[in-house]
Amino acid sequence: MKIEVGIADTIIDLKPLDHVMEAANFVRAGQWDYERVTYDYKIGSKEKNITYYIRVQGYALEGDVDRGDAVIKLLTPLIGKHYYPHGIEYGEKETFPKSVIERANTMLTKVKDEVDKYKK
Template sequence: MKIENTGIEGAIVDLKPLDHVMSQASFVRAGQWDYERVTYDYKIGSAEKNITYYIRLQGYALEGDVDKGDAVMKVMTPLLGKHYYPHGIEYGEQENFPQSVVDRATNLFKSVKDELDKYKK
């Protein structure tokens, strides 16, 4: 599910401040590296059996190189996903998400936006 109207969609920011802001908000950048893309995940445990929720933010380089750390990133619309063990994560609009998880994601991106605004280009 897309988390729209967060105010960070389309933000352009250097990679290092983006990494810092996302780390401060407890997001983890995916362990693999890529020259052009980044993915940050925030894991939310669930009392539901074999279900975990993920809040995901992705971005892609407009210039520079992610691997070298000198990229200028454009942030995409955040996503909320539901991981079904062992099948994988579903981000579809047909998924049902508890309101508490949706509220948590929305609040996280409000604080991320406030910090990212300091670094936007």
């Protein structure tokens, strides 16, 4: 499920983006290659074997993620549902509790406010 908060198409240098996302408790970890980055925020659930994720992705317009000099263009954030042990589903047919959607909107709005301070 896509979450529209005005982040999509934002252009920002990788280093401040990493800083903003880390401060908001999003994890990039090994989820990157030379041209793309992915940040995830994990939301626990009372449902058995279900975990939700907020995902923010972007790709390099110039530079290299590995060298840390990339200029990133962000995509529309997503909410996904992890089904143990099968993986995460981001499809439009997935259903999400209202509380998860509200939390995603709140968190992503805060991220957008911080990203806006650094956007190109």
